[in-house]
Amino acid sequence: MDFATLKAKGLVRTAMAPPAVRAEFPFGLGEPGLHEIAESAYGDRAAATGFLLAAIGQGVRGAWVWVRQTSIVLDTGEVPEAALPGLSSRLRLTVQVRTAQAGLWAAEEAVVSGAANLVIAEVEQSDFTSSRRLTLASTRHGVPVVLVLPYSCEGATAAASRWRLASRPSAPNRHDPHAPGHPRWRAVIERCRAAPSATGQAFDLEWNDETLSLSVVSGLAAGPAAPPAAADENRFRLRAG
Template sequence: MGKMDQIHPAVFRFGDASEAAGSQAGHSFPFGLGESGLHEVCESRFGDLAALSGFVLATAQLRSGAIAWIGQRVLSSEHGTLMMAGQASLRRDCRHILSIRTQTLSHSLWALEEVICSAAVGAVIAELEQPDFTASRRLLLASERYGVPVILLLPFRAEGATAATARWRVQPEPSSFNRFDPHAPGNARWCAQLERSRMAPDQVGRRFYVELDHETLSLRMVSGMATHAPASRPKRKDKGNSETIRATG
């Protein structure tokens, strides 16, 4: 993560009335993500799964209760698993994350339905290959029946129609400016593009830039993000030359 512009963030938070004004039926960003329904969050390119994990963990703060995290082995072998230190920085109580590992997509879908129907967790997050329309329909119905939001973390190759409430395409962005140390990274930032939505079809295609608020451990919308690379620093001119360096030994 690198340096961004020095414009102050924290312009809109989730559910801000000014943001809701432009969407249908009063729905505002993040359009139910982490609150209700079945949402698909896809990589923008290979290797973005770690960024997706941070994004959805921060989003899941909107729900109380434990989180069930289901990981299909093929994706875990490619991208690794959640680190406790990372969870602690994004979740108020990372002890309330139940980790489940599965071998195949069918095993993952079975575990998803069982966890949802148990009604013992506040949300379910699953890293898996893209389910077909029928499987996604079953997950959506279970989510709506038991009131448990479901977030699917999918690889970049995910495409096609499903029954999901919405589909997001997320990528990491350079961090915010660190006012205490200009050489250090600031708050983590993401770009989330809404590819499909039943709640806010008028917002499809829109990109939302958000960052992590470390004080509240939640996401907030950001305005004024730089769209270009920061200018390079001018080279420092050393006084004197190599022939005038003082001998020290």
């Protein structure tokens, strides 16, 4: 019996190749597959969430399912609609669960339901088995999955990429030098299957809430402003005297 006959009888199925992932920033984030975004330190949850929404918010259409573990909700609060510019008109279903395992299960069920175009899960921990199941489900159904994890997450998972996020000093405000400007983050990609050579690379990013765009910037200040030079201080004292 030849191959065509076997295929006609349903005895052979043609496997569909997974979609190609672009080997450039943000390295497939927002495309089918499992990705992880972790805090760099305690308190960087806002940076992780901001990076997630900025990097994929404008590219994913349709309904979102956002799974959140209760302990994280109590610690960080809710994500207000005002913090979702351009996204608030979309359907966003929030699911709250008590345990990390329940959150991972809910995320998988959301993927296979066929009702979601993006699944986000904020849980305290993940494991290789759960991440492998989410990877298979995401690839099979074409639904991107993003796990938002605390700073303590370590170890191997089946995720295609893992980002580590930290907040940075905001950009200068051109209207008021004493006011904050556009938010900035530092994103380090710790794991990247699409571009293994990018592993360990750090990106300094700026979000422009006027143009709704994310850009890579350079020359960010890493510490406090330098004090004035001694000569300048002496001239000021002479004039004051």
